[in-house]
Amino acid sequence: MSEENNESIIESSIKRKYKLQAKDVKVWYSDFMAIKGVSMDIKANKVTAFIGPSGCGKSTFLRLFNRMNDYVDDFKMGGDINIDGKDIYDKNINVELLRKQVGMVFQKPNPFPKSIFENVAYGLKIQGLKDKAFLQERVESSLKQVALWSEVKDDLNKSALALSGGQQQRLCIARTLAVEPSIILMDEPTSALDPISTAKIEELIYKLKDKYTIVIVTHNMQQASRISDNTAFFYLGELIEYDKTNKIFTNPEKKQTENYITGRFG
Amino acid sequence: MRKIKELVIERGLLLSALITIAVTVGIILVLSIEAIKFFSEVSIIDFLTDPEWTPLFTDKHFGIMSLLSGTLLTSFIAIAFALPVGLSISIYLSEYAPKSFRRTIKPLLELLAAVPTVVYGFFALMVVTPFLQTIIPGLSSFNSLSAGIVMGIMIIPYISSLSEDALHAVPYTLREAAYGMGSTRLQNAFKVIVPAASSGIIVSIILAISRAIGETMIVAIAAGQQPRLTFDPTVPVETITAYIVQVSLGDVQHDSLEYKTIFAAGITLFVFTFLLNTISYRIRKKFQEKYE
Numbered sequence: 001m002s003e004e005n006n007e008s009i010i011e012s013s014i015k016r017k018y019k020l021q022a023k024d025v026k027v028w029y030s031d032f033m034a035i036k037g038v039s040m041d042i043k044a045n046k047v048t049a050f051i052g053p054s055g056c057g058k059s060t061f062l063r064l065f066n067r068m069n070d071y072v073d074d075f076k077m078g079g080d081i082n083i084d085g086k087d088i089y090d091k092n093i094n095v096e097l098l099r100k101q102v103g104m105v106f107q108k109p110n111p112f113p114k115s116i117f118e119n120v121a122y123g124l125k126i127q128g129l130k131d132k133a134f135l136q137e138r139v140e141s142s143l144k145q146v147a148l149w150s151e152v153k154d155d156l157n158k159s160a161l162a163l164s165g166g167q168q169q170r171l172c173i174a175r176t177l178a179v180e181p182s183i184i185l186m187d188e189p190t191s192a193l194d195p196i197s198t199a200k201i202e203e204l205i206y207k208l209k210d211k212y213t214i215v216i217v218t219h220n221m222q223q224a225s226r227i228s229d230n231t232a233f234f235y236l237g238e239l240i241e242y243d244k245t246n247k248i249f250t251n252p253e254k255k256q257t258e259n260y261i262t263g264r265f266g
Numbered sequence: 267m268r269k270i271k272e273l274v275i276e277r278g279l280l281l282s283a284l285i286t287i288a289v290t291v292g293i294i295l296v297l298s299i300e301a302i303k304f305f306s307e308v309s310i311i312d313f314l315t316d317p318e319w320t321p322l323f324t325d326k327h328f329g330i331m332s333l334l335s336g337t338l339l340t341s342f343i344a345i346a347f348a349l350p351v352g353l354s355i356s357i358y359l360s361e362y363a364p365k366s367f368r369r370t371i372k373p374l375l376e377l378l379a380a381v382p383t384v385v386y387g388f389f390a391l392m393v394v395t396p397f398l399q400t401i402i403p404g405l406s407s408f409n410s411l412s413a414g415i416v417m418g419i420m421i422i423p424y425i426s427s428l429s430e431d432a433l434h435a436v437p438y439t440l441r442e443a444a445y446g447m448g449s450t451r452l453q454n455a456f457k458v459i460v461p462a463a464s465s466g467i468i469v470s471i472i473l474a475i476s477r478a479i480g481e482t483m484i485v486a487i488a489a490g491q492q493p494r495l496t497f498d499p500t501v502p503v504e505t506i507t508a509y510i511v512q513v514s515l516g517d518v519q520h521d522s523l524e525y526k527t528i529f530a531a532g533i534t535l536f537v538f539t540f541l542l543n544t545i546s547y548r549i550r551k552k553f554q555e556k557y558e
Contacts, residue, residue, distance in 0.1 A: 096450055106442055
C-alpha cells in the first residue's frame with residue numbers, strides 16, 4: 001500500500017469520527033473578544049450540547065459552523081473551522097451551499113409568513129427544484145420526521161403563523177430537514193416553548209441523531225443531560241471542559257464546571 | 267385646582283380634535299352642496315359619458331372623462347416611473363446598503379418630497395421637456411410625459427421611504443431563517459422579505475398614487491390646459507386639479523354654472539383619493555392583525 005493511500009484512509013477515518021473540527025478559534029466583535037481560542041472536535045451522529053452562562057460565547061461559537069456571524073457588524077475571526085476536513089472559512093467556499101449542508105434551528109420559532117407547505121418546500125425551491133410530486137413527497141416525509149404530519153396534513157395551505165409555538169418550532173425543524181443537511185445546529189430551540197412542546201422536541205432530537213450530527217446550545221442543564229452524548233461547558237469565551245455528558249454532570253474535572261452545573265452561578 | 271387644570275387640558279385636546287373633524291365635514295358639505303346644484307343643471311350621465319369638457323366655451327360640454335384621463339395618464343406615468351425606482355431604492359437600502367449609508371441617504375431622499383412643487387413644474391417645463399424633445403421629435407411643449415416623469419421623481423420618496431420602513435420592520439429572525447436555509451441575498455430579499463412586507467409596500471404605493479392624483483402645480487405648469495380624452499403622452503392635456511386652478515384664478519362669475527363645475531370636478535377627485543385612502547387603511551389594519 002502506498003503512503004498516499006494510507007494517508008487518505010487515515011484522513012477519511014478522522015472524517016468519519018469527527019464531523020466538525022475547530023482549531024484555536026478566536027472571535028472579536030470590534031474590540032471585544034468573544035471567543036478566546038477554542039479547539040474542539042465534534043463527533044458525527046452524536047448530540048453535542050453547549051452549556052454555560054449567558055454571554056459565555058456558546059451561541060457565537062455555534063453560529064461559526066454555518067457562518068451566521070458573517071452578518072454581524074465588526075465580526076472578526078481567527079483560527080480554522082473544518083467540516084468533513086474542509087475549511088469552511090476558505091474564500092472559495094460557497095456559503096449558501098454550506099448552509100444547505102449545515103441547517104439551523106433558532107431560539108424563537110421563525111417560520112416564514114407563508115403556508116405550511118411553502119415553508120417546508122422553501123429550501124428546495126430556492127435550489128431550483130420545481131417537480132411537484134417530488135416537493136410533495138419531501139414535504140410529507142419531513143413533516144413526518146418531526147411528527148407534525150398528522151396534525152397539519154389537511155391544512156398544508158394554511159399560514160404557518162396560525163400554528164402554536166411548539167408546532168412552529170417543529171415546522172422549522174422540518175424545514176431544515178427537507179434539504180437533507182448532514183449537520184443541524186440548534187440555538188436554544190426550546191427556550192420559548194412550554195414543557196410539553198419541549199418534551200416533543202427533545203424526543204425528536206434524540207431520534208434525529210441516527211441520521212444527523214446535532215449541536216445544541218441550551219440554558220437548560222437537565223435538557224443537556226437528557227438528550228446529549230457529549231457536553232461542552234463554556235465560560236467567558238473559553239472552553240472549560242468538554243467530555244461525555246455523563247462525566248460532565250456526575251464527575252467534572254474542573255471546579256468551574258462543577259460550580260455551574262450545581263447551580264452555584266449562571 | 268389640579269382637577270380643573272386636567273379638565274381644561276382634556277377639553278382643549280377634545281376641541282382641537284373636533285375642529286379637525288369639523289373642517290373635514292365642512293369641506294365635504296360645501297363640495298357636495300355645490301356639486302348637487304351642478305348636477306341639477308347637468309345630467310350625471312352626460313357628466314360621466316360625454317367625451318368633451320368645454321364649460322367655458324359657448325358650446326358647453328361637461329364630460330369629466332377628458333379631465334379624468336389627464337389625471338390618470340399623468341399619475342400612471344408618474345407611478346410607472348417611481349415604482350421601479352422607489353422599490354429598488356428601498357430594497358437596496360434595507361437589504362444591501364451598509365447602515366451608515368442608509369442613515370445618510372434616507373433623509374436626503376426624503377428631501378425630494380420637500381422641494382416646492384412649483385419648482386418641479388418649471389423643472390419639467392424648462393429642462394425635462396426640452397430634453398425629451400431631442401429624443402421624441404413630435405413632443406409638444408406641454409405634455410403629460412414630462413409632467414408625469416417629474417411627478418414620479420417627486421413621489422419616489424413616498425415609495426422608497428415607506429417601503430423601506432416596511433422592509434426594515436420585518437423581524438430579523440426571518441432574515442436569519444432565510445440565510446440559514448441557504449438563501450442568497452437576492453433570494454432573501456425577494457422570496458422572504460418583500461412578501462413579508464408586501465402590505466406595507468402596497469400602502470406606500472397607494473399613498474404615492476393618491477399624492478400623484480392630487481398633485482396640482484406640476485401638471486398645471488407642464489402638462490397644459492387642454493382637456494382631451496386621450497392616452498397619448500406627447501400632447502397637452504388637462505388634469506382635474508389643473509382645471510380647478512384655471513377656473514379659480516380666472517374671472518368666472520360666482521354661482522354661475524361654470525363656477526360650479528370646479529365643485530363637480532373637485533368631488534370626483536375627492537372620491538378617488540378617498541377610495542385610495544380607505545383601501546390603504548384597510549390593508550394597514552389587516553397587516554397589523556397579521557403580526558400581532
